Amino acid sequence: MIGTVRRNLLLTILPALWCLLVFAMTAAAQAPAQKTGKLIVKITGIRNAEGNIRIAVRTDESTIAAAQIATIDPKSLTAEAVFDNLPEGDYGVAVIHDENKNEKLDFNDYGMPTEGYGHSNNPSKRQGPPDFNETKFVFSAPTTTITINLIYWP
16 A cells, blocks of 8 residues: 555656756756857056056956956057956956056055056046946947056156
8 A cells, every 4th residue: 555655656756857857957958158258458548667457357346257467568558458258247347557566556655546547437536446336337248348548646
């Protein structure tokens, strides 16, 4: 009796489980893959060829999705970084001209930056960093190019 109940229960449950498994596999196969593309960041307004350019691609105020160090072209005083296979979405880019290569933006005794910096959407010069929403842009495949003009304080 118990054996018959188990067999009938298994005969009822197994086809249902099989259907769920097939449905899950079909849904996964039909789910579109997230598009990725190339983000090209061009940096202009560099005051000299000392040091390097540090670029951070952010998804919010505190999350870095990708980062690179770019070399400054001494003739044009520009730099460029290419981020391949970046998923589509909203990003903000922050850039510093690390003239002394100490891996950070330096400040004077009054809290003013002594090295160049910039952000996507080129928000205006002011004390303090811009809000992430001011720097946010929509990245879409296959290629998006942005230009950031560096800011220097006297």
